Amino acid sequence: MEDLLPTTVSEDPVQRRDLILLERAREGDLNAFNDLVVVYQDMLFALVVRMVPDRDQASDAVQEAFFSAFRNLAGFRGGSVKSWLSRIAINAAMDAQRLKKRRPADPYPELEDDTWQPPADASADPVTTSLTTERHRALSAALADITNDQRTAIVLYDVEGYDYAEIAEITGVSIGTVKSRIHRGRLALRALLSDRMDLFRG
Numbered sequence: 001m002e003d004l005l006p007t008t009v010s011e012d013p014v015q016r017r018d019l020i021l022l023e024r025a026r027e028g029d030l031n032a033f034n035d036l037v038v039v040y041q042d043m044l045f046a047l048v049v050r051m052v053p054d055r056d057q058a059s060d061a062v063q064e065a066f067f068s069a070f071r072n073l074a075g076f077r078g079g080s081v082k083s084w085l086s087r088i089a090i091n092a093a094m095d096a097q098r099l100k101k102r103r104p105a106d107p108y109p110e111l112e113d114d115t116w117q118p119p120a121d122a123s124a125d126p127v128t129t130s131l132t133t134e135r136h137r138a139l140s141a142a143l144a145d146i147t148n149d150q151r152t153a154i155v156l157y158d159v160e161g162y163d164y165a166e167i168a169e170i171t172g173v174s175i176g177t178v179k180s181r182i183h184r185g186r187l188a189l190r191a192l193l194s195d196r197m198d199l200f201r202g
Contacts, residue, residue, distance in 0.1 A: 018081035026073045033073075037066055040082065044089040050155045051093040051148075061096045065089035079169065087170045094148050142192040150185030157182055 018039075024032035044065060049058040065088045076084055143151055152171060156162045157178075162170065167178045 015080060015082075022073065022076060022081055025070070033070055036081070036085070040085050041066070043082075044085060047086060047155070047160060048089050048093045050159060051090070051152060052096050057096055058093070061092040062089060064095075065092040068092065080166075083166060083169045087172060090152055090170060094152070097148055138193060138196045139189075142189050145192055146185050146188045150181050150188060153178055153181035154185045154189075 018036065021032045021036050025036065041062060044062045045058055048061050048065075049055060052058045052061055065085065068091075069085055069088050072088075143154070146154075149171075153167060156167045156170065157164075164175045164178050168175045171178065
C-alpha cells in the first residue's frame with residue numbers, strides 16, 4: 001500500500017483508495033480491479049443509460065468499458081480514476097450510438113420510469129403528473145436529435161453535475177470546447193422544443 005509513487009498519492013481518501021486498487025490491478029491482482037468494478041459499475045451505468053437507447057445496450061457498453069479499462073491499465077497517467085473510467089464509458093457509449101443503424105423512438109427509457117423521480121407531495125395532481133411526464137418525453141426526444149458531443153456535455157453538466165474542468169478531463173477536450181458544446185447543445189434543444197415551450201412555462 002505504501003509502495004505507490006509519490007506522484008500518485010492523493011489526500012482524498014476515495015481517490016487514494018482508487019489509486020491503490022488500480023496499482024494493485026496493474027500488478028496482476030484481479031480482485032483489486034473487481035473492487036473498482038463494484039465501486040463504479042452503478043455510477044457508470046447511470047451515466048451511460050442516458051446516452052444509449054436501452055438498458056441492455058447500456059449494460060453492454062459499461063461492460064465493454066471495464067474490459068477496455070482492464071486492457072489499458074498501463075495507459076492510466078494519474079488524476080482521477082473516476083474520471084478516467086467515466087471517459088472510457090462515455091467513449092463506449094458513443095461507439096454504441098455510432099453502430100446503431102437507426103435512432104430509437106425512446107432513447108431515454110429511464111425517464112419513463114417514475115422510480116427515478118422524487119416522491120410527489122400531497123399537492124400533486126393528475127394534471128401536474130401528466131405535464132411532468134410530457135415534459136420528459138419532449139426533452140428526451142430533443143436530446144436524441146442533437147449531436148453526441150453536445151448530448152454528452154449537457155448530460156454530464158446538467159444531469160450528473162460535473163463542472164467544466166471535470167467534463168474536459170472526462171471527454172478529453174478543452175474547457176472552452178466543453179462550454180461551447182453545452183451552449184450549442186442548449187440552443188439546439190431550444191430550437192427543437194420551440195413548438196413545445198408551453199410545456200416548460202410556469
